[in-house]
Amino acid sequence: MFEAIAFYLFAALTIVMFTITVMTSQALYAITAMAAGMIFISAFFFILGADFLGAIQIIVYTGAVMALYAFGMMFFDTTRDVVEKRTNPQIVFVLGVLAAIMVVAIFVAPVVSNNIQALYPIQENIGNSQAVGMVLFTKYLVPFELAAVMLLVAMIGGIVLAGKKMDKSLTLMNEEDILSMDDGFEPQEGGH
Numbered sequence: 001m002f003e004a005i006a007f008y009l010f011a012a013l014t015i016v017m018f019t020i021t022v023m024t025s026q027a028l029y030a031i032t033a034m035a036a037g038m039i040f041i042s043a044f045f046f047i048l049g050a051d052f053l054g055a056i057q058i059i060v061y062t063g064a065v066m067a068l069y070a071f072g073m074m075f076f077d078t079t080r081d082v083v084e085k086r087t088n089p090q091i092v093f094v095l096g097v098l099a100a101i102m103v104v105a106i107f108v109a110p111v112v113s114n115n116i117q118a119l120y121p122i123q124e125n126i127g128n129s130q131a132v133g134m135v136l137f138t139k140y141l142v143p144f145e146l147a148a149v150m151l152l153v154a155m156i157g158g159i160v161l162a163g164k165k166m167d168k169s170l171t172l173m174n175e176e177d178i179l180s181m182d183d184g185f186e187p188q189e190g191g192h
Contacts, residue, residue, distance in 0.1 A: 006047050014040040027072050035065040052129040 017037035021030045038061045045054035126134075136144055 003047055006043070010040050010043040010047070028069070031065060031069045031072050035062050035069065038062045038065055050128055052127075052132050 014037050017033045017040060020033035021037060024030050024033070039058060042054040042057035042062075045051070045057055
């Protein structure tokens with residue numbers, strides 16, 4: 001009984017948070033609601049007894065949303081409303097229909113497929129994180145290592161691309177040189 005109440009409570013809270021994420025025009029409200037929704041999703045893992053996945057959900061996804069939050073605060077004018085440009089309403093309609101079909105399939109799949117058995121059944125003598133580690137580092141070792149190499153290449157590529165933009169240090173230049181740069185920089189009146 002407790003699991004059912006907790007499931008419906010966290011399901012409602014998750015739907016509310018992601019609805020706020022999609023419907024609000026304020027960037028910081030959307031990012032805050034997204035972080036809360038990710039935390040509520042981790043509650044489902046804890047209810048199912050998958051403590052390791054619940055902790056990973058909080059650490060990885062909520063941490064990523066908080067990094068997005070920091071970038072959103074630094075780079076965007078969060079006081080201004082976002083004006084959407086809908087150039088093709090047919091695409092919006094098609095994507096909405098596809099999303100509705102996917103939601104129906106998600107709700108119908110457990111009803112239809114009651115003969116599914118777990119590929120790796122739960123073992124009583126080991127914990128959740130040990131079971132994930134055994135599967136990850138035996139059967140899925142090569143994809144895990146390939147994903148790690150791809151993330152490393154992406155990180156190095158990002159550093160290289162960011163480094164190319166830093167040919168000149170603005171802190172070492174005087175004000176006249178900064179104002180004379182022809183990069184589309186227009187000084188504001190009354191400011192530096």
